[in-house]
Amino acid sequence: MKLFECGIRYEKTMENGMQKKVTELYIVDALSFTEAESRIIGEMSCFISGEFDVVSEKITNYSELISTDSAEADKWYKVKINLITLDEKTMSEKKQPLYLLVQAHDIDDARSRLNEHMKGTMADWVCEAVQETKIMDVFLYAPDAPHKKAQTYEDKAAQEAAEAVASSPSCQRAAKRFIDSIPDGQKVTISATGCKDVVIDKTHDHEKVQDDA
Template identity: 55%
Template sequence: MRSRTTTWFECKIRYEKTMEDGTQKKVTEQYTVDALSFTEAEASIIEEMSAYISGEFEVRDIKKAAYGEVFFSDSPSADRWYKTKLQFITIDDKTEKEKRSTVNYLVHAGSLPEAVKSIDEVMGGTMIDYVIASVAETQIMDVFEHNKTLGNKTEVDDRPEYEQEASGEEAK
């Protein structure tokens, strides 16, 4: 299980999809991309989807995601995305009362119990007391990270473009 904290944008794409029976149907699908701005999110989703969609498509909606961190699963059965709400429990030093702060995450898993197990796996390694307030399956089809491809190896490159150019690497 790997996690990534960044700014995420949820994008809706509308296009004509070829169904299993060979008919064409207009569908709207939701994806999540890693980007710094709405403009970058739009460019990123267009680039990513151009490889999968033949023909025209349009970006119908882009909104900033309510979560800042995504948990990625390596399991081959992980084909769904779950929006989870965790409440972190702290004790207020002055009033000595329990205080809860809510944080949202996106979790990649094959089922709801797997999503809960993944949360416990990631959060169990921390010293933070937490409660899982909710776990709900989303309509998100896939999550695209800002990647840099080197041969057969793909790695996330967080350096600014000028640093990549200064080191002689091609900025993507």
């Protein structure tokens, strides 16, 4: 996986109520430019109601990402560190640059999170630069624990919505009314794009609801 920086241009409503064309930067992880574009379109469709364009894409040089759940950490910082090793032949020090993307509240917070992240590192290292970026947010694939597969933001949102619907008494009653409205002796298949077919089978003495494999 690589981290891609994508530029999104759209018409944004400013604090004064005026509409203004803006370009914002976001990070996604993907295997190719095509996948990165598809992923950022899917992610931003959840947040932008109007039209928007992907105006730029580039592969970043970030080798690590340090994120946090802290609500105050609303900025992303580009951090350059140098890993210091010793050349056994010349006995001189060599510096290997490493770039990290750190989510933090300010520069001091970024440095603090970097130091915590680098604890236990075997090689010596020094922080050369910490710079605030214009990155608005980072979207990474989230592991889906039961199946060990990638789950995108929209997958997660759909799952949460489905769970909310399933736990709603009113929705449960509506589903029961729908099932009850199907005449005995009939078998109905409900299909939806991106979902498994749901079969309501009333051809026997009892109702049966199942997922098609």
